[in-house]
Amino acid sequence: MKVNDWDKLVSGVKAGDVRSLSRMITRVENRADGWKKAMQQLYSGTGRAKVVGITGSPGAGKSTLVNALASELSKRGKTVGIIAVDPSSPFSGGALLGDRLRMAEVAVNPDIFIRSMATRGALGGLCQGARDVARILDAFGKDIVLIETVGVGQDEIEVVKTADCVLVVCVPGQGDGIQALKAGIMEIADIYVVNKADRPGADEVVADIEGMLSIADQGKLDTAPVVKTSAATGEGVESLCNTLFERLVHARNKEQWLDKRVREEILSLVETQIMESLLCAWQESGALNKMVEAVLNKKADPYSLVDALLPDLSKEALNRQTAKATKTIIGPENS
Amino acid sequence: MKVNDWDKLVSGVKAGDVRSLSRMITRVENRADGWKKAMQQLYSGTGRAKVVGITGSPGAGKSTLVNALASELSKRGKTVGIIAVDPSSPFSGGALLGDRLRMAEVAVNPDIFIRSMATRGALGGLCQGARDVARILDAFGKDIVLIETVGVGQDEIEVVKTADCVLVVCVPGQGDGIQALKAGIMEIADIYVVNKADRPGADEVVADIEGMLSIADQGKLDTAPVVKTSAATGEGVESLCNTLFERLVHARNKEQWLDKRVREEILSLVETQIMESLLCAWQESGALNKMVEAVLNKKADPYSLVDALLPDLSKEALNRQTAKATKTIIGPENS
Numbered sequence: 001m002k003v004n005d006w007d008k009l010v011s012g013v014k015a016g017d018v019r020s021l022s023r024m025i026t027r028v029e030n031r032a033d034g035w036k037k038a039m040q041q042l043y044s045g046t047g048r049a050k051v052v053g054i055t056g057s058p059g060a061g062k063s064t065l066v067n068a069l070a071s072e073l074s075k076r077g078k079t080v081g082i083i084a085v086d087p088s089s090p091f092s093g094g095a096l097l098g099d100r101l102r103m104a105e106v107a108v109n110p111d112i113f114i115r116s117m118a119t120r121g122a123l124g125g126l127c128q129g130a131r132d133v134a135r136i137l138d139a140f141g142k143d144i145v146l147i148e149t150v151g152v153g154q155d156e157i158e159v160v161k162t163a164d165c166v167l168v169v170c171v172p173g174q175g176d177g178i179q180a181l182k183a184g185i186m187e188i189a190d191i192y193v194v195n196k197a198d199r200p201g202a203d204e205v206v207a208d209i210e211g212m213l214s215i216a217d218q219g220k221l222d223t224a225p226v227v228k229t230s231a232a233t234g235e236g237v238e239s240l241c242n243t244l245f246e247r248l249v250h251a252r253n254k255e256q257w258l259d260k261r262v263r264e265e266i267l268s269l270v271e272t273q274i275m276e277s278l279l280c281a282w283q284e285s286g287a288l289n290k291m292v293e294a295v296l297n298k299k300a301d302p303y304s305l306v307d308a309l310l311p312d313l314s315k316e317a318l319n320r321q322t323a324k325a326t327k328t329i330i331g332p333e334n335s
Numbered sequence: 336m337k338v339n340d341w342d343k344l345v346s347g348v349k350a351g352d353v354r355s356l357s358r359m360i361t362r363v364e365n366r367a368d369g370w371k372k373a374m375q376q377l378y379s380g381t382g383r384a385k386v387v388g389i390t391g392s393p394g395a396g397k398s399t400l401v402n403a404l405a406s407e408l409s410k411r412g413k414t415v416g417i418i419a420v421d422p423s424s425p426f427s428g429g430a431l432l433g434d435r436l437r438m439a440e441v442a443v444n445p446d447i448f449i450r451s452m453a454t455r456g457a458l459g460g461l462c463q464g465a466r467d468v469a470r471i472l473d474a475f476g477k478d479i480v481l482i483e484t485v486g487v488g489q490d491e492i493e494v495v496k497t498a499d500c501v502l503v504v505c506v507p508g509q510g511d512g513i514q515a516l517k518a519g520i521m522e523i524a525d526i527y528v529v530n531k532a533d534r535p536g537a538d539e540v541v542a543d544i545e546g547m548l549s550i551a552d553q554g555k556l557d558t559a560p561v562v563k564t565s566a567a568t569g570e571g572v573e574s575l576c577n578t579l580f581e582r583l584v585h586a587r588n589k590e591q592w593l594d595k596r597v598r599e600e601i602l603s604l605v606e607t608q609i610m611e612s613l614l615c616a617w618q619e620s621g622a623l624n625k626m627v628e629a630v631l632n633k634k635a636d637p638y639s640l641v642d643a644l645l646p647d648l649s650k651e652a653l654n655r656q657t658a659k660a661t662k663t664i665i666g667p668e669n670s
């Protein structure tokens with residue numbers, strides 16, 4: 001992609017042009033040549049939007065809830081971007097289509113922009129992808145970005161953890177409660193939502209969560225609230241919206257949280273860039289194929305190979321290189 | 336840890352000493368100094384054990400099933416290692432303890448060795464960790480290694496994908512079927528297990544799965560079988576065991592599969608080693624802190640920083656380095 005085209009996209013996004021927004025997201029997701037320079041250009045115009053992560057077990061009605069929440073936010077004059085993080089599965093075409101259909105109501109609202117993101121492969125990048133898309137939506141001028149995950153795996157948890165506020169959605173009648181805990185998502189919640197609250201057992205789920213919190217949060221002043229909703233009918237969504245706004249102001253120890261978020265982003269960008277460059281180089285030279293062959297022919301084991309491949313990872317060498325590099329960007333040591 | 340100690344552990348594991356096994360797993364998991372050399376020493380004695388991955392939605396009764404399957408395998412004269420992959424959650428202590436208690440029956444069987452592994456942080460390593468532990472169990476002499484995942488996220492899917500055969504466990508009465516698909520786990524199954532088959536709706540789940548498979552596998556000769564079990568009573572477990580043995584012989588296109596597995600392992604080892612070394616170096620020099628500060632003070636954006644940090648990732652430079660390194664292990668180009 002030409003530098004010129006990127007310039008047009010970036011100024012289009014900044015000017016609020018929806019087609020530029022769509023195109024820029026696609027190209028940044030695909031890591032088209034020059035994507036990083038374009039994100040650098042956008043960067044100064046970001047930091048205004050609030051990002052809300054929504055996760056919970058499959059079948060908890062997250063899509064419907066996100067739909068209802070987006071409509072409510074829109075009614076209150078907020079512009080909304082939705083990022084739906086879907087696992088990439090050859091089987092799931094139908095299910096995802098279903099989701100998008102359920103979202104039809106918000107899809108025709110010009111203040112709401114919806115975007116699906118596929119779960120990436122083993123080399124990761126899902127978190128950074130979500131961060132990038134949220135940032136583009138931010139630069140575009142969206143007030144609130146909702147990130148909805150379909151699953152509750154580690155990857156999805158990492159994605160919602162990049163948000164300013166995390167909603168964990170539970171429903172009555174999904175096993176014995178303890179099972180939900182196993183997924184490891186309870187402790188990342190800023191707000192618990194018990195959805196499908198018109199079903200029997202909703203109050204028990206609320207009591208279960210509050211019981212857990214009273215044990216886990218002993219001594220903390222700022223226990224996460226539990227809100228009941230019935231997203232399909234819209235009940236409780238207004239109250240959820242109020243709680244969300246409260247939390248967005250108060251929820252986190254801002255400084256520590258920002259620090260951690262930036263730290264993770266730098267590491268993730270470094271990791272992805274190194275691995276992508278290596279894969280690309282090895283693909284061209286056939287080096288990886290040769291290594292795999294050597295292991296299969298018992299000429300080498302993976303552990304020895306990796307030791308030989310990465311000879312100079314000493315702290316001294318790495319820090320020498322880092323100091324040299326950061327000097328050009330951040331300035332000399334004493335800055 | 337001294338080289339001497341590692342030598343003792345490695346020969347202990349090879350000789351079938353359980354205490355050496357436990358200790359070696361812990362030290363390799365913690366990446367204690369010298370772990371890679373020790374794994375190199377073990378490597379030649381591995382490749383015999385069959386690895387079986389078991390995954391499925393929370394509440395599907397995976398632990399009970401793994402328990403029952405291990406007992407059945409033991410009855411048939413096989414020695415078994417179990418790796419339970421648990422998400423690391425401050426809340427989940429109780430639930431995990433519950434799992435381990437349910438496993439009490441197999442825990443007293445000397446032919447069965449159980450090991451829990453926590454889900455790792457953002458820098459990954461869970462897959463490699465499971466691979467390493469499975470390999471140690473293999474070198475120890477276990478015939479079958481069962482890897483059970485608690486969740487169904489991308490991480491857990493990657494873990495079970497390293498197995499020779501994957502069991503996906505479903506249960507009746509968990510939503511509308513389509514929800515289960517969303518998790519993206521259906522397509523990795525070599526065997527589908529419908530557990531808790533004494534509950535109403537079991538046959539419908541079987542029919543649902545078979546219906547999907549008939550669409551997805553059109554033209555394939557080798558459709559994954561669906562087996563009904565009731566792990567709590569033991570019903571169907573014998574039949575599952577038979578199916579498992581059949582699949583372990585026939586299931587995969589061996590060569591392609593091994594190739595892919597080795598490829599992934601090399602990349603994952605490289606990735607982990609680079610990132611751990613960088614983190615370690617940056618922690619000592621404070622370089623990461625300085626970068627984070629620069630971003631927070633708007634002196635730099637993450638994208639520019641990373642560009643500056645990684646200046647020489649050109650294909651030529653990487654391949655020059657790779658060729659030099661692999662030559663010492665694999666031998667010259669024409670090998």
